[in-house]
Amino acid sequence: MADKATIRVFRGNEDGGEFKEYEVETYTGMVVLDAIHEIQAKQAPDLAVRWNCKAGRCGSCSAEVNGKPRLLCMTRMSHFAEGEAINVTPMRTFPIIKDLVTDVSWNYEMAKKIPEFKPRPRDADGHWRMQQYDIDRIQEFRKCIECFMCQNVCHVLRDHDKKKEFAGPRFFIHLATLEMHPLDTLDRRQMMKDDFGLGLCNITRCCTEVCPEHIQITDNGIIPMKERVADDFYDPVRWLLARFGGKKKKSLPIVQSTGDAGEDTHKTKKPKKTA
Amino acid sequence: MANRVVRLPLVGTGLGATLRKDNWWIGPAVTFAVLSSFIAYATFRAFENNFFSYGPYLSPFYSPYIESKGFGISFLSPAMLILPGPASFRFTCYYYRKAYYRAFAMDPPACAVGERNPEKYNGERKLLLFQNLHRFAMYVAVLFLVFLWHDFYKSLSFDGHFGLGLGSLVLLTNCVLLSGYTFGCHSFRHLIGGSVDSFSTAPFGKLRHSLWNLVTKLNGNHMAFAWSSLFGVALTDLYIRMVASGAIHDIRFL
Ligand code: SF4
Ligand code: SF4
Ligand code: FES
Ligand code: FES
Numbered sequence: 001m002a003d004k005a006t007i008r009v010f011r012g013n014e015d016g017g018e019f020k021e022y023e024v025e026t027y028t029g030m031v032v033l034d035a036i037h038e039i040q041a042k043q044a045p046d047l048a049v050r051w052n053c054k055a056g057r058c059g060s061c062s063a064e065v066n067g068k069p070r071l072l073c074m075t076r077m078s079h080f081a082e083g084e085a086i087n088v089t090p091m092r093t094f095p096i097i098k099d100l101v102t103d104v105s106w107n108y109e110m111a112k113k114i115p116e117f118k119p120r121p122r123d124a125d126g127h128w129r130m131q132q133y134d135i136d137r138i139q140e141f142r143k144c145i146e147c148f149m150c151q152n153v154c155h156v157l158r159d160h161d162k163k164k165e166f167a168g169p170r171f172f173i174h175l176a177t178l179e180m181h182p183l184d185t186l187d188r189r190q191m192m193k194d195d196f197g198l199g200l201c202n203i204t205r206c207c208t209e210v211c212p213e214h215i216q217i218t219d220n221g222i223i224p225m226k227e228r229v230a231d232d233f234y235d236p237v238r239w240l241l242a243r244f245g246g247k248k249k250k251s252l253p254i255v256q257s258t259g260d261a262g263e264d265t266h267k268t269k270k271p272k273k274t275a
Numbered sequence: 276m277a278n279r280v281v282r283l284p285l286v287g288t289g290l291g292a293t294l295r296k297d298n299w300w301i302g303p304a305v306t307f308a309v310l311s312s313f314i315a316y317a318t319f320r321a322f323e324n325n326f327f328s329y330g331p332y333l334s335p336f337y338s339p340y341i342e343s344k345g346f347g348i349s350f351l352s353p354a355m356l357i358l359p360g361p362a363s364f365r366f367t368c369y370y371y372r373k374a375y376y377r378a379f380a381m382d383p384p385a386c387a388v389g390e391r392n393p394e395k396y397n398g399e400r401k402l403l404l405f406q407n408l409h410r411f412a413m414y415v416a417v418l419f420l421v422f423l424w425h426d427f428y429k430s431l432s433f434d435g436h437f438g439l440g441l442g443s444l445v446l447l448t449n450c451v452l453l454s455g456y457t458f459g460c461h462s463f464r465h466l467i468g469g470s471v472d473s474f475s476t477a478p479f480g481k482l483r484h485s486l487w488n489l490v491t492k493l494n495g496n497h498m499a500f501a502w503s504s505l506f507g508v509a510l511t512d513l514y515i516r517m518v519a520s521g522a523i524h525d526i527r528f529l
Pocket of ligand 1: 201202204
């Protein structure tokens with residue numbers, strides 16, 4: 001006889017819902033998404049779940065299993081103790097559309113607020129030149145599959161609901177990609193501080209813990225950005241050097257936003273000359 | 276629809292609210308216990324003002340040694356004069372921040388676990404803005420390292436002759452762990468090369484890239500160094516306290 005597992009799935013929407021219990025037959029190599037599909041096929045055809053690749057590449061099937069953010073397609077049933085009921089719930093931080101499907105559109109709105117890549121002019125021969133070792137660092141961030149599990153687990157969004165002032169870890173690594181890019185010419189530090197709420201992150205690392213791509217979001221993305229912001233805004237010695245020592249500030253155009261991150265109001269201005 | 280406050284109807288709010296089934300509280304509980312014990316021990320030793328040196332050995336809690344008698348405060352010890360240096364380095368360290376925000380402030384206690392006061396949160400902006408000054412604590416910590424390595428060097432000389440005792444090895448271990456911790460610091464990593472966008476065109480770019488790579492390796496183990504060097508300092512001091520108080524005898528190899 002095949003083994004059985006009990007799955008408790010959240011059924012409902014924003015206004016309310018409850019756990020419904022289902023029993024599924026398990027097999028070697030089965031993942032939680034398989035179990036959900038099994039339930040959909042045989043017991044609850046109206047059960048809503050978002051998925052696409054079933055290979056951990058598309059980032060669609062993010063949900064929470066036993067309270068932890070996980071990709072349903074990459075979570076093996078064998079991970080759980082036999083006989084233990086497995087709870088499957090939608091991501092907590094985003095509005096629930098139905099059952100396991102949440103509305104993650106806030107993330108796409110946030111993405112639009114970030115001033116895009118602006119490379120310097122090409123070299124005289126029409127090429128852009130950079131070395132592999134210049135961009136090794138940011139290639140790590142390009143692995144992101146936009147599953148938004150880091151956004152979901154981040155307590156600034158999850159518990160404190162700072163969606164208006166805080167861009168979240170996924171976009172901090174996007175900002176880091178742009179800021180560290182050898183060809184990019186914009187300076188987004190002031191925006192990071194004032195509009196994207198970098199200071200709200202207290203580096204408690206939950207984003208890094210849940211990232212299915214094992215991106216070192218905190219150590220390699222957020223903290224280096226905090227250090228850059230500190231360079232410009234919280235370093236009295238640098239400030240004095242710039243003021244009296246005649247040390248020139250990097251003359252990149254500063255992108256500033258006049259509103260909070262919920263409004264699309266950024267503009268580019270030339271930096272003030274520092275003597 | 277976006278920007279609405281959503282609460283999954285099945286999880287409550289407030290401290291500890293979660294659907295997690297694992298023992299998420301063990302991590303913060305251990306952190307709380309270890310850090311509290313260290314603070315208690317360091318405070319006791321700072322007030323004790325005794326048994327901090329033996330032969331050529333000097334406890335890291337009392338190094339660099341600054342005479343405190345001249346200040347006219349009876350309970351002031353040399354340790355109290357210097358401990359704010361390493362204490363502020365550890366307090367503002369990016370790793371320890373994570374550790375105590377979780378274990379002491381419980382903001383959050385663990386990932387996907389509810390917190391005490393969700394409405395009140397400013398992160399590292401208002402009250403904690405000073406955390407941005409970590410780099411200055413790092414400069415001080417590098418200076419302290421010079422003194423500690425010098426203490427190790429001095430620990431090799433017994434009455435003017437070269438020697439090696441167990442205490443010298445203890446001091447050496449302490450220096451190695453503290454160097455691993457200090458040079459893996461995020462602010463140091465930023466200083467050494469993290470701030471550079473284009474290594475291939477920056478002045479000394481290649482050199483800075485190589486150094487940055489080394490620091491990045493240490494930085495990847497920053498948590499391990501943070502804990503091992505914390506134990507290292509406490510055990511080094513304890514060793515010196517024990518030989519100085521006569522509880523045990525130092526072993527001389529050479
Ligand atoms: S480290 Fe910062 S961004 Fe990541 S989960 Fe924690 S608070 Fe959020
Ligand atoms: S950084 Fe990681 S957790 Fe965050 S969206 Fe990208 S892949 Fe998902
Ligand atoms: S279905 Fe694509 S990541 Fe799970
Ligand atoms: S010492 Fe930990 S980050 Fe600087």
